[in-house]
Amino acid sequence: MAQFEEVSKQSILHPKPAGLVLHYGTAGFRSNSIHLDHIMFRMGLLAVLRSKKTKSTIGIMVTASHNPEEDNGVKLVDPMGEMLAATWESYATMLANAEQEELISALNEIIEKEGIDKSPEASVFVGKDTRSSSASLSQAVLDGVHALGGHSKDYGLVTTPQLHYMVCCKNTQGKYGDATVEGYYKKLCQAFTQLVGNASNRTDDQKHLCVDGANGIGALKLREMISHLNKGLQVTIFNDGSKGKLNHQCGADFVKVQQKTPTGIQVNPGDRCCSFDGDADRIVYYFTDSQQVFHLLDGDKIATLISTFLKELLIQAGLNLKIAVVQTAYANGSSTDYLENTMNVTVRCTKTGVKHLHHAALEFDVGVYFEANGHGTVLFSKAAEDKIQQLAQDSRIDDERKRAALMLQSTINVINQTVGDALSDMLLIEAILAIKGMTVEQWDRIYTDLPNRQLKVKVSDRRVIDTTDAERRAVSPAGLQEAIDQLVKTYRKARSFVRPSGTEDVVRVYAEADTQESADALAHEVSLAVY
Ligand code: 16G
Numbered sequence: 001m002a003q004f005e006e007v008s009k010q011s012i013l014h015p016k017p018a019g020l021v022l023h024y025g026t027a028g029f030r031s032n033s034i035h036l037d038h039i040m041f042r043m044g045l046l047a048v049l050r051s052k053k054t055k056s057t058i059g060i061m062v063t064a065s066h067n068p069e070e071d072n073g074v075k076l077v078d079p080m081g082e083m084l085a086a087t088w089e090s091y092a093t094m095l096a097n098a099e100q101e102e103l104i105s106a107l108n109e110i111i112e113k114e115g116i117d118k119s120p121e122a123s124v125f126v127g128k129d130t131r132s133s134s135a136s137l138s139q140a141v142l143d144g145v146h147a148l149g150g151h152s153k154d155y156g157l158v159t160t161p162q163l164h165y166m167v168c169c170k171n172t173q174g175k176y177g178d179a180t181v182e183g184y185y186k187k188l189c190q191a192f193t194q195l196v197g198n199a200s201n202r203t204d205d206q207k208h209l210c211v212d213g214a215n216g217i218g219a220l221k222l223r224e225m226i227s228h229l230n231k232g233l234q235v236t237i238f239n240d241g242s243k244g245k246l247n248h249q250c251g252a253d254f255v256k257v258q259q260k261t262p263t264g265i266q267v268n269p270g271d272r273c274c275s276f277d278g279d280a281d282r283i284v285y286y287f288t289d290s291q292q293v294f295h296l297l298d299g300d301k302i303a304t305l306i307s308t309f310l311k312e313l314l315i316q317a318g319l320n321l322k323i324a325v326v327q328t329a330y331a332n333g334s335s336t337d338y339l340e341n342t343m344n345v346t347v348r349c350t351k352t353g354v355k356h357l358h359h360a361a362l363e364f365d366v367g368v369y370f371e372a373n374g375h376g377t378v379l380f381s382k383a384a385e386d387k388i389q390q391l392a393q394d395s396r397i398d399d400e401r402k403r404a405a406l407m408l409q410s411t412i413n414v415i416n417q418t419v420g421d422a423l424s425d426m427l428l429i430e431a432i433l434a435i436k437g438m439t440v441e442q443w444d445r446i447y448t449d450l451p452n453r454q455l456k457v458k459v460s461d462r463r464v465i466d467t468t469d470a471e472r473r474a475v476s477p478a479g480l481q482e483a484i485d486q487l488v489k490t491y492r493k494a495r496s497f498v499r500p501s502g503t504e505d506v507v508r509v510y511a512e513a514d515t516q517e518s519a520d521a522l523a524h525e526v527s528l529a530v531y
Protein backbone atom coordinates (compact mmCIF):
# COMPACT_ATOMS: atom_id res chain seq x y z
CA MET A 1 0.00 0.00 0.00
CA ALA A 2 1.21 3.47 -0.87
CA GLN A 3 -0.30 4.37 2.47
CA PHE A 4 2.44 2.49 4.30
CA GLU A 5 4.79 5.43 3.84
CA GLU A 6 2.26 7.64 5.59
CA VAL A 7 1.88 5.06 8.36
CA SER A 8 5.65 4.93 8.91
CA LYS A 9 5.85 8.71 8.99
CA GLN A 10 2.93 9.13 11.36
CA SER A 11 3.89 6.27 13.63
CA ILE A 12 7.02 8.16 14.63
CA LEU A 13 4.70 10.71 16.21
CA HIS A 14 3.07 7.91 18.21
CA PRO A 15 6.13 5.91 19.27
CA LYS A 16 5.93 2.65 21.15
CA PRO A 17 8.00 2.58 24.34
CA ALA A 18 10.48 -0.22 23.62
CA GLY A 19 9.72 -3.43 25.48
CA LEU A 20 6.23 -2.43 26.63
CA VAL A 21 3.82 -5.37 26.26
CA LEU A 22 0.04 -5.03 26.58
CA HIS A 23 -2.78 -7.47 25.80
CA TYR A 24 -6.19 -7.03 24.23
CA GLY A 25 -8.14 -8.50 27.15
CA THR A 26 -11.79 -9.12 27.99
CA ALA A 27 -12.61 -5.46 27.47
CA GLY A 28 -9.87 -4.35 25.06
CA PHE A 29 -6.64 -2.65 26.13
CA ARG A 30 -6.62 -1.02 29.55
CA SER A 31 -3.73 0.62 31.35
CA ASN A 32 -2.49 3.86 32.80
CA SER A 33 -3.20 6.43 30.09
CA ILE A 34 0.47 7.39 29.73
CA HIS A 35 1.18 4.01 28.07
CA LEU A 36 -1.54 4.17 25.46
CA ASP A 37 -0.78 6.69 22.72
CA HIS A 38 0.84 4.19 20.35
CA ILE A 39 -1.88 1.63 21.11
CA MET A 40 -4.55 4.13 20.04
CA PHE A 41 -2.75 4.96 16.78
CA ARG A 42 -2.34 1.28 16.00
CA MET A 43 -5.97 0.44 16.82
CA GLY A 44 -6.90 3.13 14.29
CA LEU A 45 -4.82 1.18 11.75
CA LEU A 46 -6.37 -2.12 12.76
CA ALA A 47 -9.91 -0.74 12.50
CA VAL A 48 -9.19 0.28 8.89
CA LEU A 49 -8.14 -3.30 8.08
CA ARG A 50 -11.16 -4.72 9.91
CA SER A 51 -13.41 -2.33 7.99
CA LYS A 52 -11.90 -3.39 4.64
CA LYS A 53 -12.22 -7.05 5.60
CA THR A 54 -15.88 -6.80 6.64
CA LYS A 55 -16.76 -4.07 4.11
CA SER A 56 -18.55 -2.37 6.97
CA THR A 57 -18.13 0.48 9.41
CA ILE A 58 -16.13 -0.42 12.55
CA GLY A 59 -16.28 1.39 15.90
CA ILE A 60 -13.51 2.41 18.29
CA MET A 61 -14.34 3.51 21.82
CA VAL A 62 -11.76 5.22 24.01
CA THR A 63 -12.64 4.42 27.62
CA ALA A 64 -11.50 2.48 30.66
CA SER A 65 -15.03 2.02 31.99
CA HIS A 66 -15.02 1.75 35.81
CA ASN A 67 -11.23 2.05 36.19
CA PRO A 68 -9.77 5.13 37.92
CA GLU A 69 -9.52 8.45 36.07
CA GLU A 70 -5.75 7.98 35.44
CA ASP A 71 -6.38 4.86 33.36
CA ASN A 72 -7.71 4.66 29.87
CA GLY A 73 -8.41 2.00 27.30
CA VAL A 74 -9.73 1.16 23.88
CA LYS A 75 -12.06 -1.40 22.38
CA LEU A 76 -13.15 -2.13 18.84
CA VAL A 77 -16.77 -2.63 17.83
CA ASP A 78 -17.69 -5.09 15.08
CA PRO A 79 -20.26 -4.42 12.31
CA MET A 80 -23.48 -5.41 14.10
CA GLY A 81 -22.41 -3.48 17.20
CA GLU A 82 -20.95 -6.57 18.86
CA MET A 83 -17.52 -7.10 20.43
CA LEU A 84 -14.52 -7.60 18.14
CA ALA A 85 -14.16 -11.17 16.80
CA ALA A 86 -11.77 -13.28 18.89
CA THR A 87 -9.24 -13.95 16.09
CA TRP A 88 -8.82 -10.21 15.67
CA GLU A 89 -8.14 -9.77 19.38
CA SER A 90 -4.88 -11.58 18.81
CA TYR A 91 -4.06 -9.36 15.82
CA ALA A 92 -4.71 -6.38 18.09
CA THR A 93 -2.23 -7.72 20.62
CA MET A 94 0.33 -8.51 17.93
CA LEU A 95 0.06 -5.05 16.38
CA ALA A 96 0.19 -3.32 19.76
CA ASN A 97 3.39 -5.09 20.76
CA ALA A 98 5.30 -4.86 17.47
CA GLU A 99 8.39 -2.72 18.00
CA GLN A 100 8.53 0.48 15.97
CA GLU A 101 10.51 -1.00 13.08
CA GLU A 102 8.26 -4.11 12.90
CA LEU A 103 5.01 -2.21 12.49
CA ILE A 104 4.67 -2.44 8.71
CA SER A 105 5.48 -6.14 8.62
CA ALA A 106 2.91 -6.72 11.37
CA LEU A 107 0.30 -4.95 9.24
CA ASN A 108 1.33 -7.01 6.22
CA GLU A 109 1.01 -10.20 8.20
CA ILE A 110 -2.60 -9.40 9.09
CA ILE A 111 -3.40 -8.40 5.50
CA GLU A 112 -1.98 -11.68 4.22
CA LYS A 113 -3.52 -13.96 6.84
CA GLU A 114 -6.95 -12.43 6.33
CA GLY A 115 -6.61 -12.07 2.55
CA ILE A 116 -7.64 -8.43 2.83
CA ASP A 117 -8.58 -6.69 -0.39
CA LYS A 118 -7.10 -3.22 -0.16
CA SER A 119 -9.53 -1.51 -2.52
CA PRO A 120 -12.73 -1.04 -0.45
CA GLU A 121 -13.09 2.27 1.36
CA ALA A 122 -12.71 1.99 5.11
CA SER A 123 -15.04 3.71 7.57
CA VAL A 124 -14.47 4.02 11.32
CA PHE A 125 -16.71 5.59 14.00
CA VAL A 126 -14.87 6.93 17.04
CA GLY A 127 -16.18 7.83 20.51
CA LYS A 128 -14.66 8.75 23.86
CA ASP A 129 -15.51 9.06 27.54
CA THR A 130 -14.91 12.08 29.80
CA ARG A 131 -11.42 11.16 31.06
CA SER A 132 -8.93 14.01 30.71
CA SER A 133 -6.66 11.76 28.61
CA SER A 134 -9.45 10.76 26.22
CA ALA A 135 -9.21 13.84 23.96
CA SER A 136 -5.60 13.32 22.90
CA LEU A 137 -5.94 9.53 22.82
CA SER A 138 -8.94 9.64 20.51
CA GLN A 139 -6.96 12.03 18.30
CA ALA A 140 -4.27 9.34 18.11
CA VAL A 141 -6.96 6.86 16.99
CA LEU A 142 -8.07 9.27 14.26
CA ASP A 143 -4.45 9.77 13.18
CA GLY A 144 -4.16 5.99 12.76
CA VAL A 145 -7.36 5.74 10.73
CA HIS A 146 -6.31 8.58 8.41
CA ALA A 147 -2.72 7.37 8.06
CA LEU A 148 -4.02 4.19 6.46
CA GLY A 149 -6.46 6.11 4.26
CA GLY A 150 -9.66 5.36 6.20
CA HIS A 151 -12.61 7.69 6.64
CA SER A 152 -13.66 8.57 10.14
CA LYS A 153 -16.62 10.01 11.94
CA ASP A 154 -15.82 11.38 15.37
CA TYR A 155 -18.84 11.22 17.69
CA GLY A 156 -16.85 12.89 20.45
CA LEU A 157 -18.26 12.31 23.94
CA VAL A 158 -20.64 9.34 23.89
CA THR A 159 -21.35 6.35 26.11
CA THR A 160 -19.90 3.01 24.99
CA PRO A 161 -23.36 1.59 24.17
CA GLN A 162 -24.21 4.69 22.13
CA LEU A 163 -21.18 4.04 19.94
CA HIS A 164 -22.16 0.37 19.53
CA TYR A 165 -25.63 1.54 18.53
CA MET A 166 -24.28 3.98 15.90
CA VAL A 167 -22.18 1.24 14.29
CA CYS A 168 -25.16 -1.11 14.10
CA CYS A 169 -27.45 1.60 12.66
CA LYS A 170 -24.92 2.48 10.00
CA ASN A 171 -24.30 -1.11 8.90
CA THR A 172 -28.00 -1.98 8.77
CA GLN A 173 -28.67 1.08 6.57
CA GLY A 174 -30.80 2.72 9.23
CA LYS A 175 -33.02 -0.31 9.90
CA TYR A 176 -31.95 -0.30 13.55
CA GLY A 177 -32.37 3.48 13.79
CA ASP A 178 -30.60 6.71 12.82
CA ALA A 179 -26.85 6.70 13.42
CA THR A 180 -27.02 9.91 15.45
CA VAL A 181 -27.16 10.60 19.18
CA GLU A 182 -30.41 12.45 18.57
CA GLY A 183 -31.81 9.40 16.74
CA TYR A 184 -30.82 7.20 19.67
CA TYR A 185 -32.70 9.39 22.17
CA LYS A 186 -35.76 9.61 19.94
CA LYS A 187 -36.02 5.86 19.44
CA LEU A 188 -35.56 4.94 23.09
CA CYS A 189 -37.69 7.72 24.52
CA GLN A 190 -40.57 7.13 22.15
CA ALA A 191 -40.61 3.44 23.09
CA PHE A 192 -40.45 4.33 26.79
CA THR A 193 -43.35 6.76 26.46
CA GLN A 194 -45.42 4.10 24.70
CA LEU A 195 -44.61 1.56 27.41
CA VAL A 196 -45.52 3.79 30.35
CA GLY A 197 -48.75 4.66 28.57
CA ASN A 198 -49.80 1.25 29.94
CA ALA A 199 -49.23 2.35 33.53
CA SER A 200 -52.33 3.85 35.00
CA ASN A 201 -52.15 6.90 37.28
CA ARG A 202 -48.44 7.08 37.98
CA THR A 203 -47.76 9.46 40.84
CA ASP A 204 -44.84 11.90 40.83
CA ASP A 205 -43.28 9.72 43.52
CA GLN A 206 -43.33 6.71 41.21
CA LYS A 207 -41.76 8.78 38.46
CA HIS A 208 -38.83 9.85 40.60
CA LEU A 209 -35.41 8.22 40.39
CA CYS A 210 -32.02 9.19 41.88
CA VAL A 211 -29.11 8.50 39.55
CA ASP A 212 -25.41 8.33 40.43
CA GLY A 213 -23.63 9.21 37.18
CA ALA A 214 -20.19 8.08 38.48
CA ASN A 215 -18.94 11.58 37.52
CA GLY A 216 -18.75 10.32 33.97
CA ILE A 217 -20.26 10.34 30.50
CA GLY A 218 -23.49 8.67 31.68
CA ALA A 219 -24.48 11.74 33.70
CA LEU A 220 -23.92 14.00 30.72
CA LYS A 221 -25.90 11.83 28.35
CA LEU A 222 -28.70 11.19 30.83
CA ARG A 223 -29.24 14.93 31.09
CA GLU A 224 -29.53 15.15 27.31
CA MET A 225 -31.91 12.20 27.15
CA ILE A 226 -34.24 13.49 29.87
CA SER A 227 -35.25 16.44 27.72
CA HIS A 228 -36.82 13.95 25.27
CA LEU A 229 -38.95 12.30 27.94
CA ASN A 230 -41.70 14.86 28.44
CA LYS A 231 -41.47 14.57 32.23
CA GLY A 232 -42.25 10.85 31.94
CA LEU A 233 -39.36 10.31 34.30
CA GLN A 234 -38.14 12.68 36.98
CA VAL A 235 -34.50 12.20 37.59
CA THR A 236 -32.19 13.74 40.16
CA ILE A 237 -28.61 13.31 38.98
CA PHE A 238 -25.83 13.02 41.55
CA ASN A 239 -22.12 12.72 40.78
CA ASP A 240 -22.61 14.51 37.48
CA GLY A 241 -18.93 15.33 37.08
CA SER A 242 -19.21 18.94 38.20
CA LYS A 243 -17.34 18.30 41.47
CA GLY A 244 -16.17 14.75 42.07
CA LYS A 245 -13.65 12.51 40.38
CA LEU A 246 -14.64 9.84 37.87
CA ASN A 247 -15.58 6.50 39.52
CA HIS A 248 -14.10 7.66 42.82
CA GLN A 249 -16.22 6.13 45.61
CA CYS A 250 -19.16 6.08 43.26
CA GLY A 251 -20.51 4.31 40.20
CA ALA A 252 -21.95 0.84 39.59
CA ASP A 253 -18.75 -1.09 40.29
CA PHE A 254 -18.16 0.66 43.62
CA VAL A 255 -21.76 0.06 44.74
CA LYS A 256 -21.74 -3.60 43.67
CA VAL A 257 -18.38 -4.47 45.21
CA GLN A 258 -18.69 -2.38 48.39
CA GLN A 259 -22.41 -3.10 48.79
CA LYS A 260 -23.05 0.43 49.97
CA THR A 261 -24.44 3.78 48.84
CA PRO A 262 -21.95 5.87 46.84
CA THR A 263 -20.63 9.12 48.23
CA GLY A 264 -22.05 12.32 46.82
CA ILE A 265 -25.66 11.16 46.89
CA GLN A 266 -28.28 12.36 49.38
CA VAL A 267 -31.33 10.13 49.58
CA ASN A 268 -34.16 9.23 51.92
CA PRO A 269 -35.19 5.75 53.04
CA GLY A 270 -37.09 4.01 50.26
CA ASP A 271 -35.84 6.31 47.47
CA ARG A 272 -35.23 4.35 44.29
CA CYS A 273 -31.59 4.85 43.21
CA CYS A 274 -29.33 3.55 40.50
CA SER A 275 -25.64 3.90 39.59
CA PHE A 276 -24.01 3.86 36.16
CA ASP A 277 -20.37 2.96 35.59
CA GLY A 278 -17.79 5.23 33.92
CA ASP A 279 -18.87 4.51 30.33
CA ALA A 280 -22.53 3.79 31.11
CA ASP A 281 -22.69 0.18 30.00
CA ARG A 282 -23.56 -1.08 33.48
CA ILE A 283 -26.34 -0.25 35.92
CA VAL A 284 -27.29 -1.42 39.41
CA TYR A 285 -30.26 -0.31 41.55
CA TYR A 286 -30.46 0.08 45.34
CA PHE A 287 -32.29 1.67 48.24
CA THR A 288 -31.93 2.09 51.99
CA ASP A 289 -34.83 0.90 54.14
CA SER A 290 -36.32 2.58 57.20
CA GLN A 291 -33.81 0.69 59.40
CA GLN A 292 -30.96 2.21 57.36
CA VAL A 293 -30.17 -1.19 55.85
CA PHE A 294 -28.75 -1.01 52.32
CA HIS A 295 -30.39 -3.22 49.66
CA LEU A 296 -28.68 -3.87 46.32
CA LEU A 297 -30.60 -4.89 43.20
CA ASP A 298 -27.84 -6.11 40.93
CA GLY A 299 -27.76 -7.60 37.44
CA ASP A 300 -29.40 -10.82 38.69
CA LYS A 301 -32.38 -8.96 40.14
CA ILE A 302 -32.61 -6.90 36.95
CA ALA A 303 -32.56 -10.05 34.78
CA THR A 304 -35.30 -11.55 36.96
CA LEU A 305 -37.51 -8.47 36.69
CA ILE A 306 -37.09 -8.20 32.92
CA SER A 307 -37.49 -11.90 32.16
CA THR A 308 -40.59 -12.18 34.37
CA PHE A 309 -42.14 -9.21 32.56
CA LEU A 310 -41.32 -10.65 29.13
CA LYS A 311 -42.53 -14.13 29.98
CA GLU A 312 -45.87 -12.75 31.17
CA LEU A 313 -46.24 -10.70 27.99
CA LEU A 314 -45.42 -13.68 25.76
CA ILE A 315 -48.13 -15.70 27.53
CA GLN A 316 -50.67 -12.86 27.26
CA ALA A 317 -49.84 -12.44 23.59
CA GLY A 318 -50.22 -16.18 23.00
CA LEU A 319 -46.78 -16.33 21.43
CA ASN A 320 -44.87 -19.56 21.70
CA LEU A 321 -41.33 -18.19 21.85
CA LYS A 322 -38.47 -19.65 23.84
CA ILE A 323 -37.13 -17.31 26.50
CA ALA A 324 -33.94 -17.91 28.47
CA VAL A 325 -31.74 -16.08 30.95
CA VAL A 326 -27.95 -16.20 30.58
CA GLN A 327 -25.82 -15.68 33.68
CA THR A 328 -22.24 -16.27 34.82
CA ALA A 329 -20.84 -18.14 37.82
CA TYR A 330 -21.18 -14.88 39.80
CA ALA A 331 -24.99 -15.03 39.63
CA ASN A 332 -26.41 -15.34 43.11
CA GLY A 333 -27.61 -18.91 43.77
CA SER A 334 -31.02 -17.57 44.85
CA SER A 335 -31.55 -15.90 41.49
CA THR A 336 -30.79 -19.06 39.55
CA ASP A 337 -33.02 -21.07 41.86
CA TYR A 338 -35.89 -18.58 41.50
CA LEU A 339 -35.62 -18.42 37.71
CA GLU A 340 -35.43 -22.17 37.22
CA ASN A 341 -37.82 -23.40 39.88
CA THR A 342 -40.37 -20.63 40.36
CA MET A 343 -40.36 -18.93 36.97
CA ASN A 344 -39.64 -22.11 35.00
CA VAL A 345 -37.28 -20.19 32.75
CA THR A 346 -34.30 -21.84 31.07
CA VAL A 347 -31.02 -20.63 32.60
CA ARG A 348 -27.61 -20.89 30.94
CA CYS A 349 -24.27 -20.19 32.58
CA THR A 350 -21.30 -18.92 30.55
CA LYS A 351 -17.80 -17.68 31.21
CA THR A 352 -17.38 -14.09 32.43
CA GLY A 353 -17.24 -11.40 29.72
CA VAL A 354 -19.98 -9.85 27.66
CA LYS A 355 -19.14 -11.64 24.44
CA HIS A 356 -19.75 -15.06 26.01
CA LEU A 357 -23.14 -14.10 27.41
CA HIS A 358 -24.16 -12.33 24.22
CA HIS A 359 -23.25 -15.36 22.14
CA ALA A 360 -25.27 -17.74 24.34
CA ALA A 361 -28.30 -15.42 24.36
CA LEU A 362 -28.39 -15.50 20.55
CA GLU A 363 -29.48 -19.14 20.71
CA PHE A 364 -32.96 -18.29 21.96
CA ASP A 365 -35.98 -16.43 20.59
CA VAL A 366 -35.69 -14.08 23.55
CA GLY A 367 -32.35 -14.14 25.38
CA VAL A 368 -32.02 -12.03 28.52
CA TYR A 369 -28.41 -11.79 29.63
CA PHE A 370 -26.95 -10.04 32.66
CA GLU A 371 -23.75 -10.26 34.61
CA ALA A 372 -24.26 -9.78 38.35
CA ASN A 373 -22.22 -6.56 38.01
CA GLY A 374 -25.06 -4.98 36.02
CA HIS A 375 -23.97 -5.41 32.44
CA GLY A 376 -26.73 -6.84 30.30
CA THR A 377 -29.47 -6.55 27.72
CA VAL A 378 -32.14 -8.56 25.88
CA LEU A 379 -31.72 -10.09 22.43
CA PHE A 380 -34.69 -10.89 20.20
CA SER A 381 -34.16 -13.27 17.26
CA LYS A 382 -35.24 -12.07 13.83
CA ALA A 383 -38.03 -14.67 13.86
CA ALA A 384 -39.25 -13.46 17.26
CA GLU A 385 -39.25 -9.83 16.13
CA ASP A 386 -41.21 -10.74 12.99
CA LYS A 387 -43.84 -12.67 14.95
CA ILE A 388 -44.25 -9.84 17.46
CA GLN A 389 -44.49 -7.31 14.64
CA GLN A 390 -47.15 -9.31 12.80
CA LEU A 391 -49.24 -9.82 15.91
CA ALA A 392 -49.06 -6.14 16.84
CA GLN A 393 -50.57 -5.31 13.45
CA ASP A 394 -53.18 -8.07 13.47
CA SER A 395 -56.64 -6.50 13.66
CA ARG A 396 -58.44 -9.78 14.48
CA ILE A 397 -56.97 -10.38 17.93
CA ASP A 398 -58.57 -9.34 21.23
CA ASP A 399 -57.47 -6.29 23.23
CA GLU A 400 -55.40 -8.17 25.79
CA ARG A 401 -53.29 -9.90 23.14
CA LYS A 402 -52.94 -6.68 21.20
CA ARG A 403 -51.80 -4.76 24.28
CA ALA A 404 -49.21 -7.45 25.08
CA ALA A 405 -47.93 -7.50 21.49
CA LEU A 406 -47.58 -3.72 21.44
CA MET A 407 -45.70 -3.76 24.74
CA LEU A 408 -43.33 -6.41 23.38
CA GLN A 409 -42.78 -4.22 20.35
CA SER A 410 -41.95 -1.20 22.52
CA THR A 411 -39.61 -3.34 24.61
CA ILE A 412 -37.71 -4.28 21.45
CA ASN A 413 -37.34 -0.59 20.67
CA VAL A 414 -36.34 0.59 24.14
CA ILE A 415 -33.63 -2.01 24.64
CA ASN A 416 -30.21 -1.60 23.04
CA GLN A 417 -29.63 -5.06 21.60
CA THR A 418 -26.04 -4.38 20.60
CA VAL A 419 -24.65 -4.38 24.16
CA GLY A 420 -25.54 -3.69 27.82
CA ASP A 421 -26.62 -0.06 28.12
CA ALA A 422 -27.28 1.76 31.40
CA LEU A 423 -29.54 4.40 29.84
CA SER A 424 -31.62 1.91 27.88
CA ASP A 425 -31.78 -0.66 30.72
CA MET A 426 -32.86 2.12 33.09
CA LEU A 427 -35.75 3.09 30.82
CA LEU A 428 -36.93 -0.52 30.53
CA ILE A 429 -36.69 -1.13 34.28
CA GLU A 430 -38.53 2.11 35.07
CA ALA A 431 -41.26 1.21 32.58
CA ILE A 432 -41.68 -2.30 34.03
CA LEU A 433 -41.92 -0.99 37.60
CA ALA A 434 -44.49 1.58 36.44
CA ILE A 435 -46.59 -0.94 34.51
CA LYS A 436 -46.53 -3.42 37.38
CA GLY A 437 -47.13 -0.67 39.94
CA MET A 438 -44.20 -2.14 41.82
CA THR A 439 -42.02 -0.37 44.39
CA VAL A 440 -38.31 -1.03 44.62
CA GLU A 441 -38.93 -2.84 47.94
CA GLN A 442 -41.43 -5.19 46.28
CA TRP A 443 -38.98 -5.85 43.46
CA ASP A 444 -36.27 -6.61 46.01
CA ARG A 445 -38.51 -9.12 47.78
CA ILE A 446 -38.95 -11.32 44.67
CA TYR A 447 -36.18 -13.43 46.17
CA THR A 448 -33.55 -12.97 48.88
CA ASP A 449 -29.90 -13.00 47.85
CA LEU A 450 -27.65 -15.52 49.52
CA PRO A 451 -24.93 -13.67 51.47
CA ASN A 452 -21.75 -13.63 49.40
CA ARG A 453 -18.19 -12.39 49.36
CA GLN A 454 -15.66 -11.67 46.64
CA LEU A 455 -11.93 -11.52 47.33
CA LYS A 456 -8.85 -10.90 45.22
CA VAL A 457 -5.70 -12.95 45.72
CA LYS A 458 -2.30 -11.86 44.41
CA VAL A 459 -0.29 -14.84 43.16
CA SER A 460 2.96 -15.05 41.23
CA ASP A 461 1.28 -16.40 38.09
CA ARG A 462 -2.49 -16.37 37.89
CA ARG A 463 -2.44 -18.39 34.68
CA VAL A 464 -1.63 -21.58 36.56
CA ILE A 465 -5.33 -21.62 37.41
CA ASP A 466 -7.36 -23.14 34.65
CA THR A 467 -11.11 -23.60 34.86
CA THR A 468 -13.93 -25.52 33.22
CA ASP A 469 -17.73 -25.69 33.42
CA ALA A 470 -18.17 -21.93 32.81
CA GLU A 471 -15.44 -21.17 35.35
CA ARG A 472 -17.25 -22.98 38.14
CA ARG A 473 -14.57 -25.64 38.58
CA ALA A 474 -10.78 -25.46 38.61
CA VAL A 475 -8.94 -28.13 36.63
CA SER A 476 -5.48 -26.92 37.62
CA PRO A 477 -3.41 -26.71 39.73
CA ALA A 478 -3.97 -30.30 40.85
CA GLY A 479 -5.82 -30.67 44.12
CA LEU A 480 -7.24 -27.12 44.24
CA GLN A 481 -10.81 -28.08 43.30
CA GLU A 482 -10.81 -30.97 45.76
CA ALA A 483 -9.70 -28.56 48.50
CA ILE A 484 -12.50 -26.13 47.58
CA ASP A 485 -15.05 -28.96 47.58
CA GLN A 486 -13.98 -29.98 51.09
CA LEU A 487 -14.30 -26.44 52.40
CA VAL A 488 -17.70 -25.90 50.77
CA LYS A 489 -19.02 -29.06 52.42
CA THR A 490 -18.55 -27.55 55.87
CA TYR A 491 -21.08 -24.73 55.23
CA ARG A 492 -24.80 -24.63 54.50
CA LYS A 493 -26.14 -23.56 51.09
CA ALA A 494 -22.54 -22.93 50.12
CA ARG A 495 -20.85 -22.53 46.78
CA SER A 496 -17.41 -21.20 45.88
CA PHE A 497 -15.15 -20.91 42.85
CA VAL A 498 -11.89 -19.29 41.81
CA ARG A 499 -10.87 -17.86 38.44
CA PRO A 500 -8.00 -15.79 37.06
CA SER A 501 -9.13 -12.23 36.33
CA GLY A 502 -9.18 -11.16 32.70
CA THR A 503 -8.58 -7.51 33.56
CA GLU A 504 -6.24 -7.45 36.57
CA ASP A 505 -3.23 -9.44 37.69
CA VAL A 506 -5.16 -11.29 40.42
CA VAL A 507 -7.13 -14.46 41.09
CA ARG A 508 -10.75 -13.83 42.06
CA VAL A 509 -12.49 -15.84 44.76
CA TYR A 510 -16.27 -16.00 45.10
CA ALA A 511 -18.17 -17.62 47.96
CA GLU A 512 -21.78 -17.70 49.04
CA ALA A 513 -23.44 -19.36 52.02
CA ASP A 514 -26.44 -19.13 54.34
CA THR A 515 -25.00 -16.31 56.49
CA GLN A 516 -22.62 -13.44 55.83
CA GLU A 517 -20.19 -14.80 58.44
CA SER A 518 -20.09 -18.15 56.65
CA ALA A 519 -19.67 -16.57 53.20
CA ASP A 520 -16.80 -14.41 54.53
CA ALA A 521 -15.12 -17.36 56.25
CA LEU A 522 -15.48 -19.62 53.23
CA ALA A 523 -14.05 -16.97 50.87
CA HIS A 524 -11.12 -16.49 53.24
CA GLU A 525 -10.42 -20.23 53.52
CA VAL A 526 -10.65 -20.72 49.76
CA SER A 527 -8.27 -17.80 49.17
CA LEU A 528 -5.73 -19.53 51.43
CA ALA A 529 -6.10 -22.69 49.36
CA VAL A 530 -5.18 -20.70 46.22
CA TYR A 531 -1.71 -19.75 47.47
C1 16G B 1 -14.74 -6.81 31.67
C2 16G B 1 -15.96 -7.33 30.97
C3 16G B 1 -17.06 -7.63 31.96
C4 16G B 1 -16.54 -8.59 33.01
C5 16G B 1 -15.27 -8.09 33.63
C6 16G B 1 -14.65 -9.18 34.46
C7 16G B 1 -16.73 -6.70 28.76
C8 16G B 1 -17.15 -5.57 27.88
N1 16G B 1 -16.44 -6.35 30.01
O1 16G B 1 -15.00 -5.59 32.27
O2 16G B 1 -18.12 -8.19 31.27
O3 16G B 1 -17.49 -8.79 34.01
O4 16G B 1 -14.34 -7.76 32.61
O5 16G B 1 -13.42 -8.78 34.91
O6 16G B 1 -16.65 -7.84 28.34
P1 16G B 1 -12.42 -9.82 35.57
O7 16G B 1 -12.05 -10.84 34.52
O8 16G B 1 -11.29 -8.97 36.01
O9 16G B 1 -13.14 -10.44 36.72
Ligand code: ZN
Pocket residue numbers: 065066277278279280281282
Ligand atom coordinates in the same frame (compact mmCIF):
# COMPACT_ATOMS: atom_id res chain seq x y z
ZN1 ZN C 1 -18.30 -0.11 31.53
